[in-house]
Structures are given as structure tokens and as C-alpha cells.
Amino acid sequence: MALTEIKRPDSVKAQFGTGNDLTIYHSGSHSFIDDAGTGGLKIRVAGTDDNGFYKYSSDEKLGIFKPDGNVELYYDNVKKFETTSGGGTLTGHLNTTSGIIIRRATSYASNDADELIIGDEAVDANQGMTILAHGTKAGSINFGDGNNPNGHSRGIIKYDHNDDSLAFTTAITERLRIKSDGNIIPGTDDATSIGDGTTNFNSIWASTRFRGNDNVKLVLGNGQDLVIRHDGTDNLIESPTGDTLKIMCMGSSVDTADETAAKFIKDGAVELYYNNAKKFETTSTGVELPITASNGGIKLTAAGNHYPAIFFDANRSAENNGIMWLDGKWNGTTVGALSIEAGDDTTNKDDGKITFYTAQGGSLTRKMAIEQDGNVHIDDGNLVIGTAGKGIDFSAQTQSSATTNHEVLDH
Numbered sequence: 484m485a486l487t488e489i490k491r492p493d494s495v496k497a498q499f500g501t502g503n504d505l506t507i508y509h510s511g512s513h514s515f516i517d518d519a520g521t522g523g524l525k526i527r528v529a530g531t532d533d534n535g536f537y538k539y540s541s542d543e544k545l546g547i548f549k550p551d552g553n554v555e556l557y558y559d560n561v562k563k564f565e566t567t568s569g570g571g572t573l574t575g576h577l578n579t580t581s582g583i584i585i586r587r588a589t590s591y592a593s594n595d596a597d598e599l600i601i602g603d604e605a606v607d608a609n610q611g612m613t614i615l616a617h618g619t620k621a622g623s624i625n626f627g628d629g630n631n632p633n634g635h636s637r638g639i640i641k642y643d644h645n646d647d648s649l650a651f652t653t654a655i656t657e658r659l660r661i662k663s664d665g666n667i668i669p670g671t672d673d674a675t676s677i678g679d680g681t682t683n684f685n686s687i688w689a690s691t692r693f694r695g696n697d698n699v700k701l702v703l704g705n706g707q708d709l710v711i712r713h714d715g716t717d718n719l720i721e722s723p724t725g726d727t728l729k730i731m732c733m734g735s736s737v738d739t740a741d742e743t744a745a746k747f748i749k750d751g752a753v754e755l756y757y758n759n760a761k762k763f764e765t766t767s768t769g770v771e772l773p774i775t776a777s778n779g780g781i782k783l784t785a786a787g788n789h790y791p792a793i794f795f796d797a798n799r800s801a802e803n804n805g806i807m808w809l810d811g812k813w814n815g816t817t818v819g820a821l822s823i824e825a826g827d828d829t830t831n832k833d834d835g836k837i838t839f840y841t842a843q844g845g846s847l848t849r850k851m852a853i854e855q856d857g858n859v860h861i862d863d864g865n866l867v868i869g870t871a872g873k874g875i876d877f878s879a880q881t882q883s884s885a886t887t888n889h890e891v892l893d894h
Contacts, residue, residue, distance in 0.1 A: 618644050680705075725749040734759060798832075799825045806835065818842045826855040 491497060496508040504520030518524035528534040528550060535547035535555075544562075547555040555565045563574050577583070582598035592600045602610035614622035623641035628634030639652035647663035650670070657670030669675035678684055695701070697715040709728075710721040722728045727748045734742030746754040755763040764771045774780055783791030795807035807823040819841050826834030834855040841850050852860045 614642075616642075616644055620644060722747075722749065795823065801825065801829060802827045803836075816842075816845065817847055820847065 489497075491508070493509055493511040496506045499505040500520060502520065504518065504522075505524075506515070506517040506519065508515055516524070528548070531550060531552070533544070533547050533549065536545040537543060538545060538560075543560040544555070544557045546557065547553075549555075553565045553567060555562050557563060561574075565572050579598070582600070584600045585602075591604055601612055614624075616622040621641050621643040623639055625636050626638035628637050631637075636652070637655060639650070639657075641650045641652070642648070643650065649661045650657050651659045652670070658675055660668050660670060662668060677687070693701075695712075697713055699712060701711040703709040704724075706724050708722065708724045708726050710719070710723055712719050712721070720728065727746060729743055729747075730745040731740035732742045732744050733740050742759045743754075743756045745756065746752075748754070753765045754761050760775060761773050764773065772780065783793070785791045797804075797806045799806060802825055804825045805822050806825060807821075809821040810817055811819040820839075822838045822840065824836050824838055825832070826836060828834050836855050837853045838849055839851040840847050842848070849862050850864060851862065854860060
């Protein structure tokens, strides 16, 4: 007689193995298959049909195991995961409670960022991650605020395939975009700075140039003390706070300009330097040339077959008004001077005289003058001809106020 079924009451166990290694029973609430032996529990199948677990009294699949093939896991009869020859395929989202590790977990991963680990430091190869998107779409990494249901995109790194640009967003606002040509632009015009005055870059390098439109300012200093700009007409270097403006050169220092070339002082002088020594200075009355060595001063050198010249021009209104004054001082006291003065024709203003001054006992007086008519006046003192002198040669070619060609006149 064929055995068609075996019935056992609740909690009555069917046991197999010398040491009761395999037990099958129903507890009254649940069904159990217990493997208590030292080996494993193996369920072996033959053929290629869909072997696995199904919902009772239906064809709803729970898990399928195919010999020489894939393993499939289902949710409500919909396949969600299956193994493949190359790994596995997940359909839908994967929610984890502790993170995802791709390749081998390592001790080098940060405890603050171990929810997703990609790579293995033990493998000597390049490793990475690729985000694929359609040619008209964008791929992005979004950073959300877990305490804000609307904060799912507080920060974004997005690559847009429409224009091949890479954009960076913080606080829901795009801050920076790298265009396909490599140019870097702010997310909004005139809204972003490089550095904030507190935490700043050490250096900014450019291989060709820095660009800015008219009236775009390069502002330096905690108090915005130095400004460089072009106002549409002129190039301006400004010191808005009134600090002295200096042009410095590299001197003995390697990295610091420690040699002054020029200095511009608010409400004061302009100074020019040579080898860190002042050589020219403007004053409230004109200019000064500080001389620190003998034979120093002004030198006019003509290039080629030319001559240098110094011109003095003044529109004086009366006779004897000075047009030029050349003053010689001895330790601050004038001891000699030369003056070019206006003549008596104040209408045409085309004649003049040269006057010489010397000082004796601190008093500067006129000593000699060459008048506009050519006469020479010696006001005080004598005409002294040294022992090596040759005398006075009266060689007038035409007769004027003298009665003969050679005559000394006594006025």
C-alpha cells in the first residue's frame, strides 16, 4: 500500500540523523526546519525549471533558484534583485541602514563618510564612479538637509550635457559654473567674490592677464587703501584713504620690494629715487634736487649733432621784473645770484638785461649788469685785471658815442 501522507500533531518533531541533526516540525504557529548538525543544510534540485519559494496556494514567486543560472528575489511577485554572470542587477531603490561598500571595506574610509565606499586601497588600479545621463539631460550629486523636508537640494554638483557645463550650488543658489570652453563664471552677475576678507587665497596666478570693464576696481588693503581702475578715459592708481603711494623695486630682498623708486604723498611732495636715494622732490614753491655727492646735479646730454638748452619764460609787466633768477646759497644764505630781467619795451616785450649780484657781509647787492643796449655797468667795485691779464682791447668796428674808434668813456 502506497503512503500518501504523514500527519504529526503540533510540536511533534520528525528527526533525522544519528544525533537528531535535522528536525522538521510545526510549533502551532510556525513551521521549522532545523539543521543542528555540524554540516550544512543543502537543498538540491535537478533540471532547469524555476525552483524556489512560492506563496502558498498560488504561483506568486518569493525566491527562485535556477541551476547554472541566476538567483531571483521578489517583492509582491515583482522581481527586485537577481544575480548575473557579471554580478547582480537591482531594480528600484536600495535603502540601507549602515551604508554601501563597493569593493572591499578599508580602514582608510572616514567614519563621517562611510555610507558609500568605492574602491580598495589594496588594488593598484584607478578607481572611480561614473554618472550617465542622456545627451540633453544633466547628471548631478545633490546634498540635502535631513532636518528639512524641502532641503533635498541645498547643495548640488551638476554636469549639464546641453552645454557641457559643470555648476556648483550652495544654499539652493548656483554660485559657480565652469563653461565648456574652460571659462569660470559666477552663478549670478556681480554676486560672488573670491575670498571673503577673512579666509583668503595665498596667491592668484594668471598666465596672460586679468580682465575688467571700465570702472572695475582692483581694491587692496583692509581699509580699501589702494585702487587701480580705468574710468573709461584714463588709467588711475588711487589712494582713497590718503596714505602715501609708493612705487617699490626689488632690492636686496628676494621676495619683498624693499627699494623705493617713487613716492606720492597726499597734500605734499612727489619724490623720485635712484638706488633708494631721493634725487628729486616737488615742494610748495617748486622742486628740489637733493645732492649727496660733489659734481652731482642736472646733466643735459644731447644725442647726435644737437645742443641741449634750458628755457625760462615769464610774462612780466614792468621793466626790471625778473624773468629768471639763479641763486647760489652758502649753507642756506644767498651769496651770489644771476638775474635775467625785462627791458623797457613793455609793449613788444622783446628786450632785456642780465644782472649779477654778490654778497659781502651777508648783504646781497647788484654788482654788474649787461643792459639791453649792450652797455656793461659795474655798480660797485673795480674792474681788476690780474698780472697775467693782457689788458683791454677796444676793437670797435664802427664809431658810436666815442669820438674815435678806441676810447674809454667816463660817465
